[in-house]
Amino acid sequence: MSTSHLESTENEHRDDRPLGFAKGVMGDRADGLRRQRRWTAAALEYQSMVRLDADDVAAALRWADCCWRARQPAGAAQGWLAAAAALARAGQHRRALGLAQRAAALDPEQVVRSRIEAIVRSCGAPAEALCEIAARAHGAARRFDRARELRELLLECDPGSVTKTMRVAEVDLQHGDRERGASLLTDAAARMHASGRAGAFVRLAETLIDHGRLDADATLELARIYLRRGQVAEALQKLELARRRSPLRLELVELSLRCHAALGSGAAAEVMLDDLLARTGAAVGDAAQQQALCRMLEQAAGFAGRDGRWRERMLAWLRRAAAPGQPSAPRRPTPPPPPAWAVRASRGATVASAQPDAASTDRAPLLPKRSPG
Secondary structure (H helix, E strand, O other), X not given: OOXXXXXXXXXXXXXXXXXXXXXXXXXXXXXXXXXOOOHHHHHHXXXXXXXXXXOOHHHHHXXXXXXXXXXXXXXXXXXXHHHHHHHHHOOOHHHHHHHHXXXXXXXXXXXXXXXXXXXXXHHOHHHHHHHHHHHHHHHHOOOHHHHHHHHHHHHHHOOOOHHHHHHHHHHXXXXXXXXXXXXXXXXXXXXXXXOOOHHXXXXXXXXXXXXXXXXXXXXXXXXXXXXXXXXXXXXXXXXXXXXXXXXXXXXXXXXXXXXXXXXXXHHHHHHHHHHXXXXXXXXXXXXXXXXXXXXXXXXXXXXXXXXXXXXXXXXXXXXXXXXXXXXXXXXXXXXXXXXXXXXXHHHHHHHHXXXXXXXXXXXXXXXXXXXXX
């Protein structure tokens, strides 16, 4: 048998050997290096063992110990996190949390999704709190991608949480992809509204408004929720925001009139109607829209109950809206008072005109004198 054939047969048997054989060799070599106090070399061997067998808790702990003795905090934190993940998969949650907390305290930068995911999914709320702390640490260090990954992991564990959704979107809206963050909040708001969770919808909608990302329909629904709660001023504020985007939408105008009637602000309602009729007159005439406007104003006359002044105002605007092609006349501003010198000059002219002219007096004909007797 040739030598080459023997070498190929030996290589085949060597490839067929289980990884446990290589792991045993690595373990013996790592233990020898550890006894020689060659901490860095021993840590590399233990790290290779953990890569071969992620559930080897002893190798992960020795890896962390060697890195700690070699003054390598990043490696020590990685070893503790690897041991914590193995313990979490084995159901030893308390030990896993302890090691994860030690790693986070030593080097928060090493707490990333790939190392802590098994711990968070197995250990529940305490691990989620640790994950949020690590996400804030990444955000403070301007590592926003890692912070988003950790908060996205928390959201995957609890998809219905509004707080976790807002935290993920906060990273995108402030430091990342604004469109992605707005889309995440919009989808979550739609789910909350469909499921009847009004409080959660209000939180998400207010966040979208703060970032200028809420459309007119969602703003209208938010105003309706405020009206049902009795918060009329807040509802009117949201309606004004929606009217900036859709000024001719009569549904927004009607709810705004209801708010003005409840607040007793008739002058503000007239300003709104003046602007509406001016826009309607400038736009292309539509008989159906004009009829809808008249019906709305007719209904608005009864929004204030027994307030006769409000009713008169609405009926006056109804007559203006019913007149085709005659939008409301713009209000003329009050002219400013004349200056003091003009007032004094006008007063002097008035006095002079009241006194007779001397020349005209001389030219006046004299009355004939009566003869005596």
